Amino acid sequence: MNIFSIFEERIKAAAQNLVTEGVLPQGADIEKIVVEPPRDASHGDIATNAALILAKTAGMKPRELAEALARKLEDDADLAKVDIAGPGFINLTLTPAFWPRVLRSVLAAGQDYGRGEANQSINVEYVSANPTGPMHVGHCRGAVFGDALANLLDFAGYDVTREYYINDAGAQVDVLARSAFLRYREALGEPIGQIPEGLYPGDYLVAVGKALAREHGPALKDLPESEWLPLVRNVAIDAMMAAIRDDLAALNITHDVFTSERSLSQPEDKIARMMRDLQARGLIYEGRLPPPKGQLPEDWEDREQTLFRATKFGDEIDRPLLKSDGSYTYFAADIAYHKDKIDRGFNHMIDVWGADHGGYVKRMRAAVDAVSDGHADLDVKLVQLVRLFRAGEPVKMSKRSGDFVTLREVVDEVGRDAVRFMMLYRKNDAVLDFDFAKVVEQSRDNAVFYVQYAHARASSILRNSIEAFGEEVQSTAPDADFDQLNDAGEVKLIKRLAEYPRLIESAASAHEPHRVAFYLYELASELHAHWNRGKDSPHLRFIIENDKELSKMRLGLVRGIRNILASGLALLGVTAPQEMR
Known part of the structure; x- marks a missing residue:
C-alpha cells in the first residue's frame, strides 16, 4: 500500500x-x-x-x-x-481512520511490504577491482554500495544481474606476473632483496610464488620472459580473483557474472567488430586531437589517430581508440564491453566506479549512446574515498598489502554488519570518515548499533508479550481494527511505516541505497523514543497487562515496525538480531 x-x-x-x-x-x-x-x-x-x-x-x-x-x-x-x-x-x-488501514496493509504483506513491480532488466556492474592484489577499503565501499543497490533494485521489482568486469589485460597484469615471478624465485631460495620499484611490494604474492615453485620447481627460471610470463600471469590472476571472491564473501557479496577483458578479443575479437560497426556508421575517423589544457603529459603525442566521434554524443572531445603501437586503448575495450552487455539484452546499465574515474563518465555515456543507437542508458555512480581513523587518528598502512588497508582487515576487526551499514550511511559521492572505535560503540551515535538495537528491542517486546498473555497474542489478525492506536507517538510510527513503499520506489529510481539506511535510523529513533515515553507514562507501554486487546493492537504495531526494520536491513545486507547484549 x-x-x-x-x-x-x-x-x-x-x-x-x-x-x-x-x-x-x-x-x-x-x-x-x-x-x-x-x-x-x-x-x-x-x-x-x-x-x-x-x-x-x-x-x-x-x-x-x-x-x-x-x-x-x-x-x-x-x-x-x-x-x-x-x-x-x-x-x-x-483522517485518523485512515492510518489503521496502513498498519493492516503492513502486517498483511509482512517483509514484502513495499516490494515493487518495475519489471525491467538491469545490469549492475560493481567492484571490478584490478586482479593485482587484495581489495582495499576503497573497493569495500564500492562493493557494499553496488551490492545494496542491486538488492534494492531487486526488491523494487527489477530483474537484476550483478556483474564483475575482470581487468585481466594490459600492463598492470604483466606487472603482477613479474611481481609473482620474483616471489617464485624467492620461494626457490634466491635472495631477492628489496622489491624493485614498479613491482607490487605486498606479501600477498608470497603464496603464489610458493605455488609456482611447488608445481614447476626451478624450470621457469631458465625460460625467456616471453614464455614464462603468460603462464605466471594466468596463475597470479586466478590466485588474485580467488582472494577477491573470498574477500567479497566476507561481506556476503556474490556476483552472477564475471566477464573477462581478455574474452573481448578471444576467441572472437569483439573490439574489432565494434570498431567496424562504428566505422560503417561514420563514427570513427582519422584525425588529430588538440593538446590537453595545462601542462602536457609526458606521453602525449601530436599525431594522426583513430578517433571515436564522442562529441556527437555530448563529450567534450573525440576519443582515441588505438595507441601508437596499434593496440587498443582501454576506452576501445570498454566500448566493446558495454556493447556486449547490450547484446546480452541489457538496455539499462549501472556502473559503480571510484571517484578518480569521474573524468571518464561522459565518454562512456557517449559510447553507450552510440553503440546502442540511443536505445540503452548508462548511469555511472561514483563512490568517494574512505578515510580510516582509529580514535580520531588516521590509519594508512597495512602489513599485508604494503601500502593500504585491506578490506578483509577492516571486516575482521569490526564485523560485516558495521562495515556494510556505515559504508551506506553517507551518500556515495561524499567522502566517508570511518572510525574503528566509533563503529563498535553501543550508543545512538553509532547508527548500525542503534538500528539493530531497535529490531532487537521489538523482538524483545514480542517475546515478553508471550509471558504476559501466552502464544495467542502473537497472532493479531492483519484485519484487526487498530482504532485504539490513537496516541500521537503511535500514529507517528504508523506514518513512518507508510513512507516505506515510496522510499523503496524513489531510492531505486535514483539509485541511492543510502536513503534506506537514513530511513531505518529515523524509524529506529521513533521506536526508541516511544518506548522511552512508556517508561515515564506506563499507559503508553506496548504491553498493558490488564488490557489484552489494547496490547494486541500495540503489539501489531511492534510487529509491523520489526518487519520493516528487518526488510530494510536485509536490503543493506545487514543482519537483524533478535537480541543484543
Missing part, C-alpha cells in the same frame, strides 16, 4: 475532471504531477505541486487552479483537510 501512489491517482483524476469541465485544456500534462510528503510535517501528510505544474497550460494563476483542485478533493472520505499554501501547493491531511 503506497499511500502516495494512491493519492497521486486521486489527484490526477481530479485534474482530469477539470479537463472534462473545460477548466484545464485537453493535453494538459497531468503525468508530471508529483505527490510527496510535505517538508514540514505540521503542514499535513501529503503535498502536491499539481496546480503549479498545470497552471501555465491552463492560463490560470497557480493558486486559482489549486482552489479548483481542492474543491474536487474535499469530498474524499479519507481527507480530513485540504489546504493551499504559498503560490499554490496543496497539502492534504488524512
Whole structure:
C-alpha cells in the first residue's frame, strides 16, 4: 500500500475532471504531477505541486487552479483537510481512520511490504577491482554500495544481474606476473632483496610464488620472459580473483557474472567488430586531437589517430581508440564491453566506479549512446574515498598489502554488519570518515548499533508479550481494527511505516541505497523514543497487562515496525538480531 501512489491517482483524476469541465485544456500534462510528503510535517501528510505544474497550460494563476483542485478533493472520505499554501501547493491531511488501514496493509504483506513491480532488466556492474592484489577499503565501499543497490533494485521489482568486469589485460597484469615471478624465485631460495620499484611490494604474492615453485620447481627460471610470463600471469590472476571472491564473501557479496577483458578479443575479437560497426556508421575517423589544457603529459603525442566521434554524443572531445603501437586503448575495450552487455539484452546499465574515474563518465555515456543507437542508458555512480581513523587518528598502512588497508582487515576487526551499514550511511559521492572505535560503540551515535538495537528491542517486546498473555497474542489478525492506536507517538510510527513503499520506489529510481539506511535510523529513533515515553507514562507501554486487546493492537504495531526494520536491513545486507547484549 503506497499511500502516495494512491493519492497521486486521486489527484490526477481530479485534474482530469477539470479537463472534462473545460477548466484545464485537453493535453494538459497531468503525468508530471508529483505527490510527496510535505517538508514540514505540521503542514499535513501529503503535498502536491499539481496546480503549479498545470497552471501555465491552463492560463490560470497557480493558486486559482489549486482552489479548483481542492474543491474536487474535499469530498474524499479519507481527507480530513485540504489546504493551499504559498503560490499554490496543496497539502492534504488524512483522517485518523485512515492510518489503521496502513498498519493492516503492513502486517498483511509482512517483509514484502513495499516490494515493487518495475519489471525491467538491469545490469549492475560493481567492484571490478584490478586482479593485482587484495581489495582495499576503497573497493569495500564500492562493493557494499553496488551490492545494496542491486538488492534494492531487486526488491523494487527489477530483474537484476550483478556483474564483475575482470581487468585481466594490459600492463598492470604483466606487472603482477613479474611481481609473482620474483616471489617464485624467492620461494626457490634466491635472495631477492628489496622489491624493485614498479613491482607490487605486498606479501600477498608470497603464496603464489610458493605455488609456482611447488608445481614447476626451478624450470621457469631458465625460460625467456616471453614464455614464462603468460603462464605466471594466468596463475597470479586466478590466485588474485580467488582472494577477491573470498574477500567479497566476507561481506556476503556474490556476483552472477564475471566477464573477462581478455574474452573481448578471444576467441572472437569483439573490439574489432565494434570498431567496424562504428566505422560503417561514420563514427570513427582519422584525425588529430588538440593538446590537453595545462601542462602536457609526458606521453602525449601530436599525431594522426583513430578517433571515436564522442562529441556527437555530448563529450567534450573525440576519443582515441588505438595507441601508437596499434593496440587498443582501454576506452576501445570498454566500448566493446558495454556493447556486449547490450547484446546480452541489457538496455539499462549501472556502473559503480571510484571517484578518480569521474573524468571518464561522459565518454562512456557517449559510447553507450552510440553503440546502442540511443536505445540503452548508462548511469555511472561514483563512490568517494574512505578515510580510516582509529580514535580520531588516521590509519594508512597495512602489513599485508604494503601500502593500504585491506578490506578483509577492516571486516575482521569490526564485523560485516558495521562495515556494510556505515559504508551506506553517507551518500556515495561524499567522502566517508570511518572510525574503528566509533563503529563498535553501543550508543545512538553509532547508527548500525542503534538500528539493530531497535529490531532487537521489538523482538524483545514480542517475546515478553508471550509471558504476559501466552502464544495467542502473537497472532493479531492483519484485519484487526487498530482504532485504539490513537496516541500521537503511535500514529507517528504508523506514518513512518507508510513512507516505506515510496522510499523503496524513489531510492531505486535514483539509485541511492543510502536513503534506506537514513530511513531505518529515523524509524529506529521513533521506536526508541516511544518506548522511552512508556517508561515515564506506563499507559503508553506496548504491553498493558490488564488490557489484552489494547496490547494486541500495540503489539501489531511492534510487529509491523520489526518487519520493516528487518526488510530494510536485509536490503543493506545487514543482519537483524533478535537480541543484543
